[in-house]
Amino acid sequence: MTERFQYDNRIVKNFLFVTILWGIVGMLVGLIIATQMVAQNTPPDAWYYWIVRPFTWLGELEWTKFGRLRPLHTNAVIFAFVGNAIFAGAYYSLQRLLKARMFSDALSAIHFWGWQLIIVLAAVTLPLGMTTGKEYAELEWPIDILITLIWVVFGVNMFGTIVKRRERHLYVAIWFYIATWVTVAMLHIVNSIELPISLTKSYSWYAGVQDALVQWWYGHNAVAFFLTTPFLGLMYYFLPKAANRPVYSYKLSIIHFWALIFLYIWAGPHHLIYSALPDWAQSLGTVFSIMLIAPSWGGMLNGLLTLRGAWDRVREDPVLKFMVVAITAYGMSTLEGPLLSTKFLNGIAHFTDWIIAHVHIGGIGWNGFLTFALVYWLVPRMYGTKLYSVKLANAHFWIGTLGIVFYAIPLYFAGFFQSLMWKQFTPDGFLVYKNFLDTLLQIKYAYWLRALGGLLYLIGAFIMVYNVVKTVKAGRLIANEDAEAPALEKNAPEEAGGYWHRWIERRPFQMLLLSLVLVAIGGIFEMVPTFLVKSNIPTIASVKPYTPLELHGRDIYVREGCYTCHSQMIRPFRSETERYGEYAKAGEFIYDHPFQWGSKRTGPDLLRQGGKYPHSWHYYHMYDPTSMSPGSLMPPYHHLYEHALDTTTTRAKIEAMRTMGVPYDEEPYGPGFAERANAHLSEQSAVIVAGLKKDGIEAQADKEIIALIAYLQRLGTDIKVKETAATR
Amino acid sequence: MSVIFLLIAASTVVALVFLGLFVRAVRSGQFDDDRSPAVRMLNDHAPAPRAAEAPSTNETTDR
Numbered sequence: 001m002t003e004r005f006q007y008d009n010r011i012v013k014n015f016l017f018v019t020i021l022w023g024i025v026g027m028l029v030g031l032i033i034a035t036q037m038v039a040q041n042t043p044p045d046a047w048y049y050w051i052v053r054p055f056t057w058l059g060e061l062e063w064t065k066f067g068r069l070r071p072l073h074t075n076a077v078i079f080a081f082v083g084n085a086i087f088a089g090a091y092y093s094l095q096r097l098l099k100a101r102m103f104s105d106a107l108s109a110i111h112f113w114g115w116q117l118i119i120v121l122a123a124v125t126l127p128l129g130m131t132t133g134k135e136y137a138e139l140e141w142p143i144d145i146l147i148t149l150i151w152v153v154f155g156v157n158m159f160g161t162i163v164k165r166r167e168r169h170l171y172v173a174i175w176f177y178i179a180t181w182v183t184v185a186m187l188h189i190v191n192s193i194e195l196p197i198s199l200t201k202s203y204s205w206y207a208g209v210q211d212a213l214v215q216w217w218y219g220h221n222a223v224a225f226f227l228t229t230p231f232l233g234l235m236y237y238f239l240p241k242a243a244n245r246p247v248y249s250y251k252l253s254i255i256h257f258w259a260l261i262f263l264y265i266w267a268g269p270h271h272l273i274y275s276a277l278p279d280w281a282q283s284l285g286t287v288f289s290i291m292l293i294a295p296s297w298g299g300m301l302n303g304l305l306t307l308r309g310a311w312d313r314v315r316e317d318p319v320l321k322f323m324v325v326a327i328t329a330y331g332m333s334t335l336e337g338p339l340l341s342t343k344f345l346n347g348i349a350h351f352t353d354w355i356i357a358h359v360h361i362g363g364i365g366w367n368g369f370l371t372f373a374l375v376y377w378l379v380p381r382m383y384g385t386k387l388y389s390v391k392l393a394n395a396h397f398w399i400g401t402l403g404i405v406f407y408a409i410p411l412y413f414a415g416f417f418q419s420l421m422w423k424q425f426t427p428d429g430f431l432v433y434k435n436f437l438d439t440l441l442q443i444k445y446a447y448w449l450r451a452l453g454g455l456l457y458l459i460g461a462f463i464m465v466y467n468v469v470k471t472v473k474a475g476r477l478i479a480n481e482d483a484e485a486p487a488l489e490k491n492a493p494e495e496a497g498g499y500w501h502r503w504i505e506r507r508p509f510q511m512l513l514l515s516l517v518l519v520a521i522g523g524i525f526e527m528v529p530t531f532l533v534k535s536n537i538p539t540i541a542s543v544k545p546y547t548p549l550e551l552h553g554r555d556i557y558v559r560e561g562c563y564t565c566h567s568q569m570i571r572p573f574r575s576e577t578e579r580y581g582e583y584a585k586a587g588e589f590i591y592d593h594p595f596q597w598g599s600k601r602t603g604p605d606l607l608r609q610g611g612k613y614p615h616s617w618h619y620y621h622m623y624d625p626t627s628m629s630p631g632s633l634m635p636p637y638h639h640l641y642e643h644a645l646d647t648t649t650t651r652a653k654i655e656a657m658r659t660m661g662v663p664y665d666e667e668p669y670g671p672g673f674a675e676r677a678n679a680h681l682s683e684q685s686a687v688i689v690a691g692l693k694k695d696g697i698e699a700q701a702d703k704e705i706i707a708l709i710a711y712l713q714r715l716g717t718d719i720k721v722k723e724t725a726a727t728r
Numbered sequence: 729m730s731v732i733f734l735l736i737a738a739s740t741v742v743a744l745v746f747l748g749l750f751v752r753a754v755r756s757g758q759f760d761d762d763r764s765p766a767v768r769m770l771n772d773h774a775p776a777p778r779a780a781e782a783p784s785t786n787e788t789t790d791r
Contacts, residue, residue, distance in 0.1 A: 097769060169768075171765055171769050179746065182742060182746075183742055186742055190734065190738050240769065241770065244770065245770075246766035246767045246770060247766045251762040254762065261746055265743070482774065
């Protein structure tokens with residue numbers, strides 16, 4: 001019997017329009033920080049001073065420095081721009097592939113508004129410095145909980161639609177959406193286990209190497225299951241639709257789906273090559289990354305070959321043009337990724353702008369261009385009209401493509417050359433570029449070109465906005481689109497009586513799986529605290545917990561996002577040990593909740609910063625970096641000299657650390673230390689203030705800068721203590 | 729490095745979930761036909777106009 005029903009286009013339209021809105025916001029923040037990165041501290045006599053002034057002025061404010069805006073940029077483009085695009089595309093294609101309206105209009109609305117609330121909360125909290133300090137997972141614990149809830153709403157809505165479908169076969173795109181939902185749920189929960197101190201502050205439950213492993217297991221799979229699998233699902237729906245021809249090989253799509261999801265999850269450690277992570281874990285990451293080439297390219301080829309014999313249409317249709325570049329960019333970055341996870345290339349590329357170029361090929365090439373294609377294809381259809389201007393869409397395509405080229409190519413050069421400069425020795429065996437800043441100033445031209453590339457890309461997006469507005473005005477939203485399909489034939493015996501328990505009885509396998517999942521979740525929450533606390537037993541005797549003042553200083557370091565430009569991970573290369581000091585050991589990081597290894601060096605590594613310079617150097621440098629390093633691109637941190645350190649949380653912080661197994665009840669602190677922590681803190685600040693006084697600086701002991709100096713002077717010194725002890 | 733057990737456990741559970749879904753999908757004949765699904769998804773023919781007694785077809789708004 002044929003049933004009549006209606007597709008919900010309004011929810012698709014809502015998600016699509018916020019995709020455009022947040023996309024522009026995220027790209028604009030990207031352009032701001034790209035400009036800050038090259039133009040911060042521009043002297044007033046430079047001819048371009050007033051052009052870059054708005055951006056460098058933001059860099060002088062407390063809330064809009066690079067370290068706080070960079071997490072905002074990444075969160076906005078990943079979770080707001082790409083996230084909403086996923087939901088728009090999935091809500092459109094799911095309904096049509098399943099021949100059913102979404103399970104519940106109310107859930108759709110909760111999903112939509114909940115997700116926008118999360119984005120707004122992120123946009124407020126990140127500039128305020130509320131961050132967990134873990135890349136792409138910076139949002140604090142209350143928002144983490146909200147994300148989980150909204151994700152469940154999305155899941156119920158999706159699976160509900162699948163259950164009430166009128167098409168027995170699940171098209172391959174739906175498999176990609178299912179994998180996305182399941183895996184992102186798990187990744188988000190495992191990586192976000194944290195101990196709250198207050199509503200706006202928490203500590204990662206994991207420490208040091210463990211935290212790094214969990215974080216990049218999450219981080220890499222965020223790339224895999226948020227930026228890749230859902231977009232492959234979108235590709236498998238919208239590419240055949242736009243080209244009006246079936247996908248090249250349906251069989252290949254099935255094979256590449258299952259291969260992809262089974263391989264991806266193990267590739268995370270390739271973000272930690274040459275780090276203090278055990279070598280076998282690094283190698284595991286490399287092996288799985290290389291294997292990933294096969295399924296990734298299976299997907300790319302399947303996409304491109306779908307257009308065989310239809311390339312003449314690509315010449316005319318901007319939607320297909322965007323798709324071709326998107327899929328090509330996907331192919332390039334999924335070949336480059338595995339290559340970068342080999343030790344040889346990773347030794348060159350890691351910590352440099354090469355990686356930034358790589359992720360933007362994926363981000364603005366694959367995700368951005370496929371999203372634009374979706375917009376140009378969906379808006380006219382849902383408004384029952386034609387695209388306002390194909391010419392403008394073509395202009396967007398070319399200006400956007402040029403933007404990608406200008407963005408990526410200079411950064412590839414920059415990354416490669418800076419890395420070579422870091423590693424270059426004179427014939428006598430000394431570093432050629434002793435001063436890190438010299439290598440950075442050499443690649444400034446590339447940063448200018450990158451900002452130009454970003455600007456072009458953003459201009460393209462604005463052209464799209466104009467085109468969309470004009471198209472929308474010319475048409476009327478078909479909020480509910482009529483459709484009809486025969487009802488799904490049900491199994492006769494199943495329908496007869498005792499429906500729900502018969503269902504389970506007939507599916508012992510699913511029962512088993514369900515119970516396994518429940519048991520695993522229970523097990524995780526029981527096991528994690530115990531074995532992670534035990535793992536904090538020091539392996540290097542001289543490594544001690546941070547003093548209360550240092551701990552506060554570390555939290556300031558996290559709050560300011562120092563890790564977005566400075567690593568704390570000296571790799572075992574001679575070029576690095578010569579420049580920074582002894583290479584990093586796993587045992588040094590056991591009290592680091594969260595770890596702060598970083599992933600990019602715009603400034604030098606800070607792991608062995610302690611004791612390198614006097615207190616006064618840091619005091620002057622943080623107020624005006626160019627006073628100590630002429631030409632420095634680091635923003636000034638005046639607010640640290642104005643804000644008093646909040647010592648009311650000291651006790652809670654020490655107690656939280658105790659809970660996670662940091663031995664504050666042992667030497668040199670002793671039982672009941674949380675009570676005496678603030679007294680200890682005052683003593684240490686007094687010592688630093690006295691040290692500053694010797695250099696003629698009158699500093700106030702209660703300011704945040706004192707805590708930060710205490711932390712910076714502690715960094716990496718525990719190992720030095722051990723070495724002197726050994727030589728004695 | 730004990731956290732690796734947590735990651736292995738979590739990853740394996742998800743892998744098993746996927747394996748289960750895969751086995752179930754194969755058994756229920758999801759992958760028996762590897763040609764027609766690719767073609768069928770292209771056909772979204774709009775329904776024939778409704779009979780006179782039915783209310784107006786498209787509930788449209790211009791927002």
